[in-house]
Amino acid sequence: MIEFQQVTKRYDNDHTALRQVNFDLARGEMAFLTGHSGAGKSTLLKLIMLMERPSAGRVIVGGQVLNTLPRRQIPYLRRHIGVVFQNHQLLFDRTVFDNVAMPLQVTGVPARDIGRRVRAALDKVGLLDKEKMNPIQLSGGEQQRVGIARAVVNKPPVLLADEPTGNLDPELSADIMHLFEQFSQVGVTVLIASHDIALITNMGRRTLTLDQGRLVAGGKPLSVGVPV
Numbered sequence: 001m002i003e004f005q006q007v008t009k010r011y012d013n014d015h016t017a018l019r020q021v022n023f024d025l026a027r028g029e030m031a032f033l034t035g036h037s038g039a040g041k042s043t044l045l046k047l048i049m050l051m052e053r054p055s056a057g058r059v060i061v062g063g064q065v066l067n068t069l070p071r072r073q074i075p076y077l078r079r080h081i082g083v084v085f086q087n088h089q090l091l092f093d094r095t096v097f098d099n100v101a102m103p104l105q106v107t108g109v110p111a112r113d114i115g116r117r118v119r120a121a122l123d124k125v126g127l128l129d130k131e132k133m134n135p136i137q138l139s140g141g142e143q144q145r146v147g148i149a150r151a152v153v154n155k156p157p158v159l160l161a162d163e164p165t166g167n168l169d170p171e172l173s174a175d176i177m178h179l180f181e182q183f184s185q186v187g188v189t190v191l192i193a194s195h196d197i198a199l200i201t202n203m204g205r206r207t208l209t210l211d212q213g214r215l216v217a218g219g220k221p222l223s224v225g226v227p228v
């Protein structure tokens, strides 16, 4: 579902943020992306969202080679990729319902479908009873759940998260991870950038590790077979 073939990203200031990165994430796979600060994690996510283009190599999402995707098709691609941020970027002058409805409104989903779809997303994250509240009235963990509901309301096949548990305590972080697991179980490909080594270790998932822009571990899927 997400494939990097020999991907290098050099920024305009000549800084090389990614070097010949190769990996392939299957449909429904859930993986972590880790590495020191400045290792290139956010750059890798930006290439998947087409916020940046590779300097060399190919990025393929859902069978589509992104390198040559015309600019006018970028909004269409982004509809297929849900993104969760550390600071969740919610609007505090709107209700929970309105925050989750936003991606549907901008893509022109008919008003009669919006209510049903927003409530389905809020139900998945356990916040059905909070739709009329303002995000400011919610705890940090609940706010992050609103961010996740907003990311999945379009039913994207790919879900990216950049430090989604950065501000949460270990218990809430584990809850958020279980939510991501549930999405992967229904076929969503989930890639989570995180510094939280304890959390990543606990989850026991495939982990892509970047070091100075090089993928030094996790490029190959975890072997699930019996060791020989």
Ligand SMILES: Nc1ncnc2c1ncn2[C@@H]1O[C@H](COP(=O)(O)OP(=O)(O)OP(=O)(O)O)[C@@H](O)[C@H]1O
Binding pocket: 011, 012, 013, 015, 016, 017, 035, 036, 037, 038, 039, 040, 041, 042, 043, 044
């Ligand atoms: N737009 C840009 N122009 C020039 N250099 C950039 C740009 N964006 C990122 N970089 C550089 O590329 C390198 C990788 O940055 P990136 O944000 O991908 O790292 P990261 O692993 O996500 O770091 P962190 O964990 O601190 O968020 C860093 O040295 C950064 O300074």
